[in-house]
Amino acid sequence: MSTTVKTKPKPKHRRPELMAVLRKEDRVKHAYLLVAALLTFFPFWLLFVVSFKDLPQFYHNVWTLDYPLHFENYTLAFKVVGKYIVNSAIVTAATIVGVLFVSSLAAFAFARYSFPGSNFLFMLIISLLMVPSVLTMVPAFVLVKNLGMINTLWGLILPGIAGLQVFAIYLLRNFMAGLPEELFEAARMDGAGIWRSYWHVALPLSRPVLSIVVITSLLNTWNDFIWPLIVISDDDLRTIPIGLAFFRTQYQTDYGPLMAGYIISLLPLLIVFLFISREFVRGLTAGAIKM
């Protein structure tokens, strides 16, 4: 949050926040934002409501909850969606670890040392930010096929690391270049080599940016659709996005379990978000302005 310049009167009321909400000059703003919030969440409300219905309840009323709630929709859906979540979790975790390792190491070298060709190599990496996936998708697929990684999770993880490391190196290099030289000097005086000043000085200090890398990698990998769609065809290896698309064709008009499956698959990230929403906002904003 920015520092506000408005001088707030000392709260005399017992519920100053409520009074602030009702402040006359902010009414239009609240009206706009509340309507926007309602429109945004209404589809998800229907999703939630229908996930507890059986078909007669669904045809009777889609708008509100009906009793009894059919929790068995969730048991049914979880049998299918559960394994997709596990696959997504494996791919995402492995990709994040890979991106963190590969990009922080390279960023450290670029930020703290100058060596012949360093600028050229850095530009070579950064220019990839301008290369869209529509261009590389087809040759990358043929490559992964020739490497024998079709229908394996490696076929998702390795290209994932390669794609995400570019922006990560860019962010991390800029941040590490701004770290005070004295800290590295001190480490060197204590006899630390490259590896130790990377591991004990650069990495711990870069935590705010590392968390941004984690979040952008998490969201990108978890949501990726087109690439897994062409690489994975074995149902046991499907990740959530392609699993859901398949699940949709299986359950057609059996809306209760279908919607329960959608809810189950949005829960993992939502739970993470509830715990670290501030980091998410920062990570998303940083990811959005990459060009």
Place this chain on the structure above:
Amino acid sequence: MYLCLIPALTFLVVFSYYPFFSAFYHSLFKWDGVNSTFVGFKNFIDLVSDERLGPSTKNIFILTSAGVFFALTLPLIAAVFIHNLKSEKMSTVYRFLFTMPLVIPWVVTVLVWQFLYDPLDGPINRFLIAVGYPEFVRAWLADPDIAIFAIALIGGGGTGVGFPFVAGLNLLVYLSGLNNISSEVKEAAILEGATSWQMFRNIELPLIKTQIRINLVMTIITQLQTFHTIILLTRGGPGYSTMVPGMAMFQDAFEFSRMGYASAIGVVLFVIMLVITLIANNRLRTSTDFDPN
């Protein structure tokens, strides 16, 4: 030193640079992924007479215009309102609420919209019948005249274009811009007795120009290559009524095994996007250095 770079450069060469050059190289070939025959510029010449070109161009225009409209209006208003709320607590609440949809997998969002649009069981048509307007009932995604607009409304589901209209990445980018405005400037304006409209028009709007440009360029580039929503909902149909270049490329590569031709589509899209980025780039460069605090 160079040891630190080996992992990154290996990934870079194998999975980024090799496919990049391979795309350009194979755009000159008839290629099914295994065998390739040199055909010169035939793929590019064939592009001009591709019957999907017309519908694709029209649809990409519709999707891009819709995206630009959504990116530059609703979230901007929301960002300014949230930023200027008297109650800091409420502005945190809104910020939280409007970030939440971004962590919902976009596939879920798009599939929920598919459900909303369902011709028989979908809430939209059921609502229209319930309130007595059965004449407005449509097969939203199966009607060739409407489908592309139904898709434009959903956009990429959380990718920042289309639904959720206010709560996209755009909002976060605007908010970060507004937060960077120094408080002295605004303080001075308040002392001068500026109204909130004058404040918006003369201070906030000029100072978040960079963010507006970022959102504009980002939206255009996203929309030019988008086909995620379309492959999930209509696969370009009915007929070619929702065909877009990305979808055509996907079809050629993975359904018709015409990978050389698909690479040519990719090359053309890349060149268009590169031109747009370069035009915007000299103005943007100063702003892309991200400050994590």
